[in-house]
Amino acid sequence: MKKLFAILVCSLLCFSTLDSFGQNFYKERISRNHIVSIGVGPSFAYLDNGGQYRDFDFAIKPSISASVIKRMTPVIDLRATLGIQWIESGGNPSTKARDEWFLNGSSFTAKGSSVYFDVMPTFNLVSFDNHIYRSKVNFYGGAGLGVMFTQTEQKKSFSEEERPTDNSITTGFVPVRAGLSIKIGPYSDIAGEGTALFTFTDNLDGNIGFNRWGDHLFQAQIVYRRYFIPKSLAGN
Numbered sequence: 001m002k003k004l005f006a007i008l009v010c011s012l013l014c015f016s017t018l019d020s021f022g023q024n025f026y027k028e029r030i031s032r033n034h035i036v037s038i039g040v041g042p043s044f045a046y047l048d049n050g051g052q053y054r055d056f057d058f059a060i061k062p063s064i065s066a067s068v069i070k071r072m073t074p075v076i077d078l079r080a081t082l083g084i085q086w087i088e089s090g091g092n093p094s095t096k097a098r099d100e101w102f103l104n105g106s107s108f109t110a111k112g113s114s115v116y117f118d119v120m121p122t123f124n125l126v127s128f129d130n131h132i133y134r135s136k137v138n139f140y141g142g143a144g145l146g147v148m149f150t151q152t153e154q155k156k157s158f159s160e161e162e163r164p165t166d167n168s169i170t171t172g173f174v175p176v177r178a179g180l181s182i183k184i185g186p187y188s189d190i191a192g193e194g195t196a197l198f199t200f201t202d203n204l205d206g207n208i209g210f211n212r213w214g215d216h217l218f219q220a221q222i223v224y225r226r227y228f229i230p231k232s233l234a235g236n
Contacts, residue, residue, distance in 0.1 A: 035227055042060050047204060048210035059090035079122050083116055084115050085116075086113045089109045100210070108156055108207075123140060150204050169201060171199050173198055188225065192223075196219075
């Protein structure tokens with residue numbers, strides 16, 4: 001009787017283990033098609049009073065971003081990103097530049113932050129149907145559209161006695177991103193990502209027309225990417 005009971009218990013344990021293994025295997029066959037990511041890294045702003053860019057004399061400031069990504073096909077993802085980049089003027093402008101700014105009533109300094117939101121498709125160089133079978137290394141990139149709110153404190157001289165004025169502006173922009181991701185686990189990637197935010201304005205800094213181009217933001221971030229469990233499995 002004891003032997004029969006022991007055999008029964010062992011059999012139940014075996015069936016339970018096999019059933020659990022089968023369920024887990026079935027779950028892994030269902031692709032995790034949602035990704036959440038967070039990125040942190042240095043950035044700079046291309047501004048009219050931003051500095052001497054050819055001499056690499058400009059301010060480096062931090063940037064943070066968070067994204068939600070939906071895989072649409074084995075190649076194409078749809079990505080929504082919310083982020084913030086701190087901006088600041090820099091460098092040592094020439095006397096000629098200062099005289100021109102003074103005559104035009106342009107800002108000598110600007111310091112603040114840009115909060116932005118954008119949506120874009122991204123394209124994977126190496127396609128994959130299931131998150132488990134994605135390549136160890138992959139390259140992705142894309143472009144889209146977004147809206148940006150920038151708030152700065154500006155001064156129209158370098159005088160320490162001048163009180164800065166508060167300024168804000170909302171503008172559209174075209175985000176361009178590219179990244180190299182490395183698989184670090186079944187559900188996680190780490191990526192190096194570069195971003196350019198090409199705005200539709202030349203007035204983020206209160207100084208218009210001094211540089212050849214408008215005002216634009218640039219970022220280099222380390223990004224952690226995590227694949228979601230599908231909603232259909234959340235209750236299981």
